[in-house]
């Protein structure tokens with residue numbers, strides 16, 4: 732059975748937004764059974780040699796599927812999709828589009844949004860120029876994604892795929908201030924369409940019932 736390493740306790744600001752939710756959402760969509768290994772972040776559960784063997788950067792999520800060990804949320808959801816044959820097309824062209832949009836979510840979209848979020852956590856009032864740059868970069872990415880989604884229900888194919896799990900999670904948990912995404916109604920509708928899925932609701936409710944805030 733797949734063992735998923737997710738948080739059991741994490742700081743209150745991160746609770747509800749952590750990347751283990753991407754994996755838990757995918758498993759819920761696929762109706763795949765799994766065992767959860769709950770990790771306590773403040774108690775330094777991630778900073779052990781044993782856990783570093785699963786996750787070299789001491790981060791959540793990771794999985795151990797009967798000895799197949801993976802970290803990185805995008806790699807994990809792609810593996811789960813390939814293994815189950817769900818949320819990814821079976822033909823090479825379709826599969827490659829899903830991979831393309833998984834990379835886009837992680838690399839092109841999450842990077843400026845995360846940069847802005849980290850700056851806002853740590854800003855001391857002297858970072859105006861950096862913030863302006865990151866807001867501009869984020870808007871450029873969001874504007875182009877809005878255009879891409881104008882005549883599409885989902886980001887990679889006509890059907891919901893694991894690329895949508897990553898993209899919708901980035902557009903929700905990666906954006907703390909709704910005013911950043913509000914000018915992009917197509918993106919807001921896309922994100923909300925993905926988050927309205929029963930599998931997301933089940934995964935999120937189970938997470939909230941289980942994960943403690945530090």
Ligand SMILES: N[C@@H](CCC(=O)N[C@@H](CS)C(=O)NCC(=O)O)C(=O)O
Nearest residue numbers: 749750751789790791792803804805
């Ligand atoms: N690129 C990684 C990032 C994972 C990541 O940032 N995990 C966070 C939780 S959402 C974490 O474990 N943070 C704890 C830490 O870095 O100490 C992925 O997508 O899985």
